[in-house]
Each structure stands twice: as C-alpha cells, then as structure tokens.
Amino acid sequence: EAGVAQSPRYKIIEKRQSVAFWCNPISGHATLYWYQQILGQGPKLLIQFQNNGVVDDSQLPKDRFSAERLKGVDSTLKIQPAKLEDSAVYLCASSSLAGGTGELFFGEGSRLTVL
Amino acid sequence: ILNVEQSPQSLHVQEGDSTNFTCSFPSSNFYALHWYRWETAKSPEALFVMTLNGDEKKKGRISATLNTKEGYSYLYIKGSQPEDSATYLCAFIDYKLSFGAGTTVTVRA
Numbered sequence: 001e002a003g004v005a006q007s008p009r010y011k012i013i014e015k016r017q018s019v020a021f022w023c024n025p026i027s028g029h030a031t032l033y034w035y036q037q038i039l040g041q042g043p044k045l046l047i048q049f050q051n052n053g054v055v056d057d058s059q060l061p062k063d064r065f066s067a068e069r070l071k072g073v074d075s076t077l078k079i080q081p082a083k084l085e086d087s088a089v090y091l092c093a094s095s096s097l098a099g100g101t102g103e104l105f106f107g108e109g110s111r112l113t114v115l
Numbered sequence: 116i117l118n119v120e121q122s123p124q125s126l127h128v129q130e131g132d133s134t135n136f137t138c139s140f141p142s143s144n145f146y147a148l149h150w151y152r153w154e155t156a157k158s159p160e161a162l163f164v165m166t167l168n169g170d171e172k173k174k175g176r177i178s179a180t181l182n183t184k185e186g187y188s189y190l191y192i193k194g195s196q197p198e199d200s201a202t203y204l205c206a207f208i209d210y211k212l213s214f215g216a217g218t219t220v221t222v223r224a
Contacts (some may be wrong), residue, residue: 003158035214042119042204042214058212091159100147100208103161 006107018080025094036090121215128195135191136218140206142186149206
C-alpha cells in the first residue's frame with residue numbers, strides 16, 4: 001500500500017515570496033489533515049478535510065494561507081506572502097476514519113525555510 | 116486550545132535500560148488518545164490508539180497505559196535499543212486532535 005506522498009521535501013524562499021505544498025493521501029482515505037510543526041513544538045492543525053469539504057480551519061491564518069482538496073483526493077497548501085515565522089515542517093496526514101478514532105498516516109513532511 | 120503536555124521534553128537512556136514518560140491531557144470530554152513515534156528524516160508512525168479508561172496496549176517492547184479520569188497516559192520502553200531513539204508524540208482527541216510537543220528519546224549504546 002502506497003503511503004502519503006508529499007512534495008517538495010525541502011523549500012527555501014525569501015520572505016514575501018509564495019510557496020505551495022502538495023499532498024497525495026492513501027487511496028480511499030476520506031480525511032486529510034495539514035499540520036504545521038515548528039521546532040520544539042507539537043504539530044498544530046492548520047486544516048482538516050473530509051472528502052473535499054473543510055471540517056476545521058480555525059487555526060489557519062487565512063490572510064496568507066490557503067488550502068484546497070479538489071475532487072476529494074490530493075491537496076495543496078499555499079502560503080502567500082510568507083513570513084519568517086512560517087519556517088516549519090508542514091505535515092500532511094490522512095485517515096480512513098473521521099473523528100480521531102483511526103490512526104493518522106503521515107507523509108515525510110515538507111520543510112520550509114523562510115529567509 | 117487544549118493543553119496537552121508531555122514530560123520530560125527529552126531523555127537519554129543507556130542501551131538495555133527501561134524508561135517511561137508521560138502525556139497529560141484534560142480529563143473532560145475524552146474521546147481517544149494516540150501515540151506516535153517520529154524518527155529523524157522519517158514520517159511519524161502510529162504506535163497506539165487508546166479509547167477506554169484502563170486500556171493497556173503493547174507492541175513489542177513498547178507499551179502504554181491510559182487513565183482518562185485523571186488525564187494521563189504513560190509510554191514504557193523495555194530494554195531500550197538504539198533504534199528506539201525518536202520523538203514520541205501523544206495526541207488527545209475530544210472534538211479535535213491536539214498534539215503534545217513530544218518526548219525525544221536518545222538511546223546510548
């Protein structure tokens with residue numbers, strides 16, 4: 001079974017530039033999550049999708065971050081314009097069950113450095 | 116924002132020794148608790164999903180207990196090996212999933 005795919009693995013940009021991350025979840029997983037993990041902190045949920053609908057985006061900085069999951073399969077997370085504090089690992093995860101009863105399957109993450 | 120706390124933040128263990136660490140969470144509105152292991156340059160992987168008070172789960176040399184009434188879970192590693200070196204994350208679920216900051220375990224040969 002193929003795992004969660006993410007790209008790019010690493011990205012270095014200057015502040016005020018834009019960046020996009022892509023995630024392809026495990027086939028058949030309806031729930032998809034994007035997390036931001038800043039060094040020394042736990043992963044913070046940015047957005048949760050159930051199929052192509054948004055379940056929770058309460059912690060997504062909507063003035064600069066956007067995410068979509070067209071057709072309920074793969075997803076993109078965009079940051080525009082980036083700030084220094086956006087430097088983090090962006091983790092995508094998927095689950096076959098909603099509500100947290102099922103384990104999450106994570107990608108390897110996209111490490112963003114904003115200079 | 117829920118307060119999920121893990122302690123200690125980091126620990127060093129001699130190969131062959133056993134160790135344990137804690138995840139503390141709010142005792143109200145409990146739904147589930149997850150444990151994940153995150154090795155450097157790899158994806159976090161699930162160890163346990165626990166839902167019932169008093170649950171005890173085991174996978175090889177790693178086990179976990181759950182006390183939902185007092186709001187804590189322990190993760191135990193028996194006979195630590197270098198391959199156990201990783202960050203261990205817990206995640207508490209009520210109506211959303213909130214991660215702790217993790218405990219980073221380094222096993223010295």
